[in-house]
Amino acid sequence: MAASETTQFAPPQVLTQVLTYDPAAAPPLLISQGAEGRLYKTTHVQPDRPCVLKYRPPKPYRHPILDARLTKARITSEAKVLERCYRAGVRVPAVYALDLVSGWMMIEWIEGMTVRQGINDWLGERPETPPSPDDLPDDAPLVDAMKRIGAAVGDLHRTGVVHGDLTTSNMMLRPQKNSQGSGQPEVGDRAKALEGDVVLIDFGLATQSVSDEDRAVDLYVLERAFASTHPRAERLFVHVLEAYRGAFKKASSVLTKLEDVRMRGRKRSMLG
Ligand SMILES: Nc1ncnc2c1ncn2[C@@H]1O[C@H](COP(=O)(O)OP(=O)(O)OP(=O)(O)O)[C@@H](O)[C@H]1O
Incomplete structure (x- = not known):
């Protein structure tokens, strides 16, 4: 689901903390929110390198331990698959960074x-x-x-x-x-x-x-x-x-x- 500017979610605190390591990073802009997570557009390391921040927020209806385990497993699995494809030369976004505990992954922004x-x-x-x-x-x-x-x-x-x-x-x-x-x-x-x-x-x-x-x-x-x-x-x-x-x-x-x-x-x- 595409997000309109009026429905902007403030990025979760954990993300703002992570992004302070790069003062030149563009403020994360919500581009989509699905059942599982939210996508933000921002930059990675260099101001001219756009990226997607894929964040899976905690699910309040799940037991916290189970929720943390599921989030970890899903991000790991997605990152592994992307890495495997990328290394084999299949056209997919590159994985830039991830944090399994906070529940996010940064991937390459695809133009077009x-x-x-x-x-x-x-x-x-x-x-x-x-x-x-x-x-x-x-x-x-x-x-x-x-x-x-x-x-x-x-x-x-x-x-x-x-x-x-x-x-x-x-x-x-x-x-x-x-x-x-x-x-x-x-x-x-x-x-x-x-x-x-x-x-x-x-x-x-x-x-x-x-x-x-x-x-x-x-x-x-x-x-x-x-x-x-x-x-x-x-x-x-x-x-x-x-x-x-x-x-x-x-x-x-x-x-x-x-x-x-x-x-x-x-x-x-x-x-x-
Ligand atoms: N790496 C990327 N580079 C550029 N745009 C992207 C990228 N990933 C996602 N998008 C944009 O965000 C939209 C939603 O992405 P994605 O399908 O990954 O999110 P989703 O929340 O799982 O959506 P859905 O619920 O429709 O499956 C895409 O259709 C695309 O326009």
Whole structure:
């Protein structure tokens, strides 16, 4: 959930204390608050190095010892997974610092917009179904972005990590340095929204796994999320899977498993 400026939470005292070690740090600005924690934008060590401070406040409804244990375990797990991906060259935010007792982690700020925003900007006011089947718009920049998404998920799975909450909001499009644009004047500035490297974020539910089933469920979650968030581009999801196959040697058995997972999903929805 994005936070408006009027709903700013003062950063918890523990964070203000931590941030005093860097007097040049930007005042933490609340950017999002979910069920598990709050995200602030601030800087790390250098004033020109923006970062995200992910804070998991104590849960008053939990026993304090259990709560502290859970917070510690979740931050450790998220940081480990991010480290593993980062070291393997998967595009994820770098981990800068963490404090398991106070419940926070500082990670790299990823420039750009979410994939969700980029796709929505590209689709604009387009109707859900084209006036005629021959009237399909030229979606080359979107197809290209879908391929980058599939390759990013393939890279992730190759590393032995499943994300657990793949949606187009949990992916960013980071502009490449010295990006020159699409070079196609006819697609114009709209295509710019879809340029850049796909960087996966929000690893709060990620786990280390090499199981076909877990990987297939990861893809299924993305497929369902994509269909409900971008119904006008649903037909292009096939390009995500195609690029996944190209990026990940063991994709075939995962994609076979995906058929089973879809079938189970359909049965479940038939039974209500
Ligand atoms: N490392 C990052 N760099 C830049 N922006 C980020 C980063 N991490 C998160 N964001 C921004 O904050 C938003 C929320 O992030 P995230 O999904 O991690 O938080 P959340 O509270 O778990 O949200 P949700 O409840 O939707 O899962 C993202 O959609 C993105 O716009």
